[in-house]
Amino acid sequence: MKVLVAGSGIIGVSSAYYLAKAGYDVTVIDREDGAAMGTSHANAGQLSYAMSSPWAAPGVPYKAIRWMFSKYAPLIVNPRLSFITIKFIISILRNCTTNRYITNKSRMMRVSSFSKKTVAEFINENDFDFELRNNGVLQIFRTNKQLAECKKDIAIYEKYGVKYEVLDAEGCVKAEPGLRHVKNKIKGGLRLIEDQSANCFMFVNKLVEKCKTLGVNFEYGVEINKINTIDGNVSSIETSNGEYMADNYVVALGCDSSSVLKPLGVLLPIYPVKGYSITLPVKEDLDAPQGSLVDETYKVAITRLGDKVRVAGIAELTGYDKSLSNKGEEITTFVINNIFPKATKETTDNEFWAGLRPMTPDGTPIIGKTQYRNLFLNTGHGTLGWTMGLGSGKLISLIISGDNTQVDLDGLGIERYQ
Numbered sequence: 001m002k003v004l005v006a007g008s009g010i011i012g013v014s015s016a017y018y019l020a021k022a023g024y025d026v027t028v029i030d031r032e033d034g035a036a037m038g039t040s041h042a043n044a045g046q047l048s049y050a051m052s053s054p055w056a057a058p059g060v061p062y063k064a065i066r067w068m069f070s071k072y073a074p075l076i077v078n079p080r081l082s083f084i085t086i087k088f089i090i091s092i093l094r095n096c097t098t099n100r101y102i103t104n105k106s107r108m109m110r111v112s113s114f115s116k117k118t119v120a121e122f123i124n125e126n127d128f129d130f131e132l133r134n135n136g137v138l139q140i141f142r143t144n145k146q147l148a149e150c151k152k153d154i155a156i157y158e159k160y161g162v163k164y165e166v167l168d169a170e171g172c173v174k175a176e177p178g179l180r181h182v183k184n185k186i187k188g189g190l191r192l193i194e195d196q197s198a199n200c201f202m203f204v205n206k207l208v209e210k211c212k213t214l215g216v217n218f219e220y221g222v223e224i225n226k227i228n229t230i231d232g233n234v235s236s237i238e239t240s241n242g243e244y245m246a247d248n249y250v251v252a253l254g255c256d257s258s259s260v261l262k263p264l265g266v267l268l269p270i271y272p273v274k275g276y277s278i279t280l281p282v283k284e285d286l287d288a289p290q291g292s293l294v295d296e297t298y299k300v301a302i303t304r305l306g307d308k309v310r311v312a313g314i315a316e317l318t319g320y321d322k323s324l325s326n327k328g329e330e331i332t333t334f335v336i337n338n339i340f341p342k343a344t345k346e347t348t349d350n351e352f353w354a355g356l357r358p359m360t361p362d363g364t365p366i367i368g369k370t371q372y373r374n375l376f377l378n379t380g381h382g383t384l385g386w387t388m389g390l391g392s393g394k395l396i397s398l399i400i401s402g403d404n405t406q407v408d409l410d411g412l413g414i415e416r417y418q
């Protein structure tokens with residue numbers, strides 16, 4: 001049986017891997033000239049299974065207004081608001097109630113917990129280096145208010161049996177010795193002990209090689225133009241490289257999933273939330289992060305990847321524009337110099353990058369069937385595609401095979417919007 005996977009980011013390649021393992025004849029197509037050239041290219045590298053929370057949460061609307069007036073704001077809204085941006089903001093606001101937050105969080109935790117299990121299985125079965133670090137993820141609080149507020153999250157972690165520790169400034173320095181230079185700026189931290197960090201781009205490219213050994217065919221430079229349907233089935237996909245036909249089709253096109261599927265009446269509420277990263281060479285090992293952190297004040301993630309440090313964050317609402325802005329570079333550079341002042345070397349090539357997070361208003365990805373019998377969705381992973389990637393790939397393979405998914409699928413599919 002043939003499956004065509006559209007998209008070779010972390011989600012498409014993970015789907016291809018598990019489908020090939022299940023015995024399908026898989027082809028992956030992508031318009032780029034290699035794998036992980038879209039949003040999976042230079043993300044923050046956090047495998048935040050425990051920290052999987054929707055952005056839309058009670059209190060966020062007030063915080064958002066405050067952020068818009070701060071110098072190094074984690075949220076930037078283009079003042080020329082387009083229709084799609086307004087629609088997205090409204091749908092985010094609707095999800096900021098306590099009830100919706102709890103529902104959305106529990107759906108996301110279901111996918112992330114499954115992914116955590118899948119990553120562990122994968123590591124047992126495969127021996128390849130992708131700069132994985134098992135140091136947990138440390139949230140750094142610069143104010144007593146942030147420290148007090150983390151109690152709400154702790155109640156949720158207790159409920160889900162997540163291993164965590166609350167640290168004072170001394171404890172933060174013990175976990176991350178590079179923070180010793182700024183101990184006076186830190187009020188405390190929350191460490192999610194079992195979260196991890198690793199290089200997504202490296203992983204996807206190594207997984208492509210693994211997939212090839214299982215017979216997966218990758219075709220690059222192939223732009224999808226149109227999807228044809230007959231009698232409730234997809235019949236073919238028209239591309240810049242001709243027509244592709246398969247028995248089943250998986251759409252893993254990140255932010256572009258919505259525009260490609262709209263003509264078919266499959267309406268996905270995915271909005272491209274732009275983020276930035278810079279990647280800098282480490283100067284001195286013990287002055288640099290050993291694992292991954294989030295500076296809660298600026299909502300910026302700082303991750304050690306091999307002999308480099310990746311600094312990533314910012315949510316910019318500006319539609320599909322992927323251009324690099326001075327503001328993005330200014331904020332990420334400020335945060336790394338402020339919290340790890342001796343970590344990185346000066347360089348003329350700081351690998352500054354921007355990517356579009358495929359965000360759904362409820363933070364949950366869209367995984368499952370559509371109204372077309374042989375068309376499946378694996379998209380909308382927003383801020384957590386790397387975390388949820390392997391689990392989502394395995395999940396879509398189990399759904400297509402009709403096997404027991406081991407995960408309650410309720411609320412994960414497109415039907416929740418209908």
Ligand SMILES: Cc1cc2nc3c(=O)[nH]c(=O)nc-3n(C[C@H](O)[C@H](O)[C@H](O)COP(=O)(O)OP(=O)(O)OC[C@H]3O[C@@H](n4cnc5c(N)ncnc54)[C@H](O)[C@@H]3O)c2cc1C
Nearest residue numbers: 009011031038039040044046224254256275384385386387
């Ligand atoms: C700054 C930043 C930091 C992040 N940090 C983290 C993190 O720490 N942890 C985490 O879990 N997640 C993180 N994320 C989110 C994560 O990177 C994404 O959720 C994930 O990469 C999405 O993967 P994807 O495969 O769905 O999309 P993509 O990687 O974008 O892949 C989609 C593919 O589809 C292809 N495509 C699109 N349209 C077409 C078409 N018409 N024809 C052919 N091909 C097409 C594209 O070329 C692309 O290769 C971060 C994101 C950003 C921007």
